[in-house]
Amino acid sequence: MTILGTQIETIYLIVLLVSGSLTLLYILFGDVFHGIGEALNFLHPALVLAFFTFFSASGYIMEMITPLSSQTIIVFSILLALLLDTLLNVFVLIPLSSAEESIAYTEDSLKGRVGKTIISIPENGFGEVVLESSSGTIAKPAASYRNESIGEGMQVLVIEVNSGVLYVVRYENHQLHDVL
Template identity: 35%
Template sequence: MELFGYDIESIYLFLLIAGVVLTVLYIFVGELIEGLMDIGGDAILNPITVIGYITLLGGLGYVLETMAFFIGSGIILLINLVVSAIVIVLVNYFIILPVKRSEKNTSYSINELKGAVGEVFTTIPENGFGEIIISRTHGTVSKAAKSFDHEVLPEGTKILVIDIDDEGVFLVSKHYE
């Protein structure tokens, strides 16, 4: 079968090679592309799924064309389009989206810690610095701190983060439960 004046096997092979080349390019400039295109993380049409669809379409089509002699090229094309779409949607839903969501959950802004309850790890003197620890879902955060009320906060004291100064030092006060 010919399509656009080219043998269908050549088109499938071209799509496969183009998909592999686009995948390699995406590894190096993928974040830039997603930033420029301002694509939401949960979109079905994102560069990963489009490149995956092109690659799968080319690879599956080439294999079916060379191996399935008893099926016509038109039927192979139709089967290929449908199967590739189903596989890419499933991969997107069960692999890509959960990974993207988990990446977002592990990072945090320092300002999110305002109002958090923690514990003094190293005693905070009246007008000096100490260290606090705050337990979070993805681990424990340790930060430099000073007393908001200018009082001594001994090791083990429960604290409340009141503010964060320009240098990233936490201003904390004793937490009364």
């Protein structure tokens, strides 16, 4: 079959190369186009590009190895691309979008957590504290809440967070009521 004087196999191959290249560029520079995916929720750029990639790849392969007519191959390619696109959305994109939100934290959520100093905190100075959780490790600058020095490797309790700096005290279970 020819369209505008060009063999259908050539058209499939060109669409495959263009959509594959655009998919690669989207993966590398997707943050620039993030707003497009949010504005057009049902037409996510990754899904549109994946559809054209699946469609053209399956169409090209079927044209090369099957004796089916080009019209039948187009219909099968569209159906296969829709199925693969749906699977990609359900099993990859949706879980990734919810996983991205689950590892986020707010400064207020750090209050009351216990961490460990990895850089000692001098009097009236700054050090660094690491907080561990099920979603990962957070290292933040820290200062002493009471303006006292806290050595490296000490357990600390986060009392306050201000402008990204954790204000901490030495963590000892029996002194918790004295802090507050």
